[in-house]
Amino acid sequence: MIKILDGQQIHKSFHIDKEKIKILREVSITIYEGEFISIMGPSGSGKSTLLYVLSGMDSFDSGEIIFNNQRLTACGEKELADIRRQQMGFVFQQPAFLKNVTIMDNIVLPAMRDNRKKVKALTTKAQQLLESTGIGQLASRMTNQVSGGQLQRAGICRALINEPKIIFGDEPTGALNSKTAEEIMDHFLQINQEGTTIMLVTHDPKVAAKSERVLFMKDGEIVDELWLGKLLQQRGMENRIEKVTRKMLRVEM
Numbered sequence: 001m002i003k004i005l006d007g008q009q010i011h012k013s014f015h016i017d018k019e020k021i022k023i024l025r026e027v028s029i030t031i032y033e034g035e036f037i038s039i040m041g042p043s044g045s046g047k048s049t050l051l052y053v054l055s056g057m058d059s060f061d062s063g064e065i066i067f068n069n070q071r072l073t074a075c076g077e078k079e080l081a082d083i084r085r086q087q088m089g090f091v092f093q094q095p096a097f098l099k100n101v102t103i104m105d106n107i108v109l110p111a112m113r114d115n116r117k118k119v120k121a122l123t124t125k126a127q128q129l130l131e132s133t134g135i136g137q138l139a140s141r142m143t144n145q146v147s148g149g150q151l152q153r154a155g156i157c158r159a160l161i162n163e164p165k166i167i168f169g170d171e172p173t174g175a176l177n178s179k180t181a182e183e184i185m186d187h188f189l190q191i192n193q194e195g196t197t198i199m200l201v202t203h204d205p206k207v208a209a210k211s212e213r214v215l216f217m218k219d220g221e222i223v224d225e226l227w228l229g230k231l232l233q234q235r236g237m238e239n240r241i242e243k244v245t246r247k248m249l250r251v252e253m
């Protein structure tokens with residue numbers, strides 16, 4: 001198995017007034033190429049902070065992070081920004097899109113920064129991604145002319161356009177109804193089956209149950225882990241959800 005992301009002994013604190021609050025306490029996590037990992041835990045346990053730190057979006061006090069053989073600790077801001085843009089994809093709960101710009105342009109424009117001469121190829125690729133997430137007909141719509149679920153699908157297309165090594169999702173289904181959330185999760189599953197590593201932060205056992213491994217955080221530490229194995233067919237979902245829920249409740253006690 002090839003390590004794609006390796007974080008060791010990560011510490012992070014925030015300073016509020018004169019008080020130092022420890023948010024991540026000696027967190028170590030190794031993610032292998034092709035894995036699908038979920039991070040769960042009570043509110044405030046440090047899940048999003050861990051995701052931002054691992055993806056080079058946020059700083060940390062001490063520890064080491066190696067992503068795709070690159071030491072993030074040794075990278076400057078520009079280098080980190082390049083890595084994020086070229087090798088990582090991000091999907092957030094509320095995707096931020098440029099207003100008064102079409103869905104297509106919202107996907108293609110950020111990617112053009114690294115592929116200036118390939119507008120045509122990028123447009124073709126974006127259209128394929130839109131088709132595969134079921135919103136091919138919405139390419140020329142403005143972002144305020146589509147639903148939340150459709151916008152989230154567009155967010156996934158934008159995250160995938162540069163063929164990232166890993167997709168980070170922070171509550172990507174948190175703002176969606178359960179049917180749409182399920183459909184979005186199935187897109188994540190498909191992307192993972194096609195080889196992209198995925199790391200999601202979620203509160204929802206139904207979401208986590210689709211992943212291969214679930215890590216549980218509490219008070220800034222990874223305190224437990226559940227191996228579910230790859231979900232190849234939807235069979236056994238109830239059992240997986242039950243396992244995740246049981247472990248989640250035990251961690252939150």
Ligand SMILES: Nc1ncnc2c1ncn2[C@@H]1O[C@H](COP(=O)(O)OP(=O)(O)OP(=O)(O)O)[C@@H](O)[C@H]1O
Nearest residue numbers: 014015016023041042043044045046047048049050
């Ligand atoms: N910029 C900041 N300054 C100070 N404290 C912060 C900052 N960002 C987050 N925190 C604190 O760090 C802790 C962890 O926050 P984080 O968002 O990582 O938790 P979480 O597990 O993702 O929570 P939730 O499930 O509610 O999103 C919380 O106590 C939060 O208040």
